[in-house]
Amino acid sequence: MMTREENELLTRVGPATPGGELLRRYWQPAALSEELAPGSAPKPLRLLGEDLVLFRDDQGRPGLLGLHCSHRGADLSYGRVEDGGIRCLYHGWLYDIQGRCIEQPGEPDGGKGCEGIRHSAYPCREAGGIIFAYMGPGEPPLLPAYEALVAPPAQQAALKIFHECNYLQGNEGNIDPLHLSFLHRQFGGRDRTGWDLGVKGTELPPDELYARDLAPRIEVELADFGVRIFSIRDIGSEQHYVRVSNFIMPNLSAVPAGTGADGYNLNWAVPSDDTHHWKFQLSFRRSAPIDHEAFKRRNAPNLTPDHRPVRNRSNRYLQDREEMKIKSFGGMGAFFPVHDAYATESQGAIQNRTREHLVSSN
Numbered sequence: 001m002m003t004r005e006e007n008e009l010l011t012r013v014g015p016a017t018p019g020g021e022l023l024r025r026y027w028q029p030a031a032l033s034e035e036l037a038p039g040s041a042p043k044p045l046r047l048l049g050e051d052l053v054l055f056r057d058d059q060g061r062p063g064l065l066g067l068h069c070s071h072r073g074a075d076l077s078y079g080r081v082e083d084g085g086i087r088c089l090y091h092g093w094l095y096d097i098q099g100r101c102i103e104q105p106g107e108p109d110g111g112k113g114c115e116g117i118r119h120s121a122y123p124c125r126e127a128g129g130i131i132f133a134y135m136g137p138g139e140p141p142l143l144p145a146y147e148a149l150v151a152p153p154a155q156q157a158a159l160k161i162f163h164e165c166n167y168l169q170g171n172e173g174n175i176d177p178l179h180l181s182f183l184h185r186q187f188g189g190r191d192r193t194g195w196d197l198g199v200k201g202t203e204l205p206p207d208e209l210y211a212r213d214l215a216p217r218i219e220v221e222l223a224d225f226g227v228r229i230f231s232i233r234d235i236g237s238e239q240h241y242v243r244v245s246n247f248i249m250p251n252l253s254a255v256p257a258g259t260g261a262d263g264y265n266l267n268w269a270v271p272s273d274d275t276h277h278w279k280f281q282l283s284f285r286r287s288a289p290i291d292h293e294a295f296k297r298r299n300a301p302n303l304t305p306d307h308r309p310v311r312n313r314s315n316r317y318l319q320d321r322e323e324m325k326i327k328s329f330g331g332m333g334a335f336f337p338v339h340d341a342y343a344t345e346s347q348g349a350i351q352n353r354t355r356e357h358l359v360s361s362n
Contacts, residue, residue, distance in 0.1 A: 030054060165351075
């Protein structure tokens with residue numbers, strides 16, 4: 001059982017908190033590249049408890065700045081993208097992607113003192129259809145050259161999903177191997193057209209393999225990047241289904257997914273603040289292009305244009321008790337991220353871990 005003090009240490013992510021300072025030492029997803037198409041409007045966002053604006057300058061470079069102008073605090077997300085930066089509508093101050101004030105056009109001297117202004121700014125990099133930001137001190141580290149991040153775009157597919165709970169709950173859910181036996185189980189099978197490549201060595205769908213052994217043997221290996229988790233299910237006929245997932249410090253997981261043994265999913269649980277987070281998911285296929293049309297068909301009906309689940313806490317995830325009898329274990333459709341949202345959000349905005357009763361599978 002975790003103490004209240006330990007829980008506070010891990011779940012608080014704002015500036016100057018121990019948890020927030022740890023996360024700021026790593027590149028974090030800030031947005032999908034598709035959300036910031038060339039020529040699009042600046043995008044306000046909240047990341048690690050800070051209010052920010054993301055924009056592309058007139059050279060197409062992403063910049064992430066503090067939301068409020070250093071002059072009088074007006075919201076820069078309404079600003080004009082021009083002349084090498086983003087210009088505040090209130091008095092015309094212009095900032096580049098490094099946070100330098102490069103114009104104060106309303107000043108009698110033309111703003112000769114503007115070089116002394118250093119607005120909050122964070123470096124950005126793009127990879128895998130995701131815009132990453134580094135919010136820590138000093139020079140940013142190299143963006144990790146994960147196989148999924150450096151693959152050709154045709155072999156990548158990214159999405160993000162909003163969650164109304166602390167990021168740590170999402171992290172824990174991403175690497176929990178036992179819940180597959182229950183939460184995601186579909187009784188009638190799933191549509192595997194183009195997207196779900198199944199499990200290597202068998203034609204049986206994963207749902208049936210999970211159901212054949214509800215209590216897999218779980219083995220854990222400590223690694224220099226975090227933890228590797230093996231779940232081993234006895235599926236009969238002297239066969240075993242071995243599923244490997246990885247937790248990568250501090251808030252990333254790599255797990256099997258629709259690309260089967262030919263790839264994996266990278267999942268980041270990225271805090272907006274202490275009680276909300278985004279799950280950024282990058283799907284990767286090693287040997288061939290991903291079927292992006294199948295990917296869109298799976299996701300589009302389940303997410304709003306602003307990347308929030310159609311099934312959510314406010315509508316009780318549209319749970320259908322009749323569906324539970326014949327089609328699915330949870331009655332919440334076949335879109336797994338919704339199941340995960342239910343499990344993590346229903347624990348509370350920040351789970352009280354002092355009330356848990358952990359067992360061998362945890």
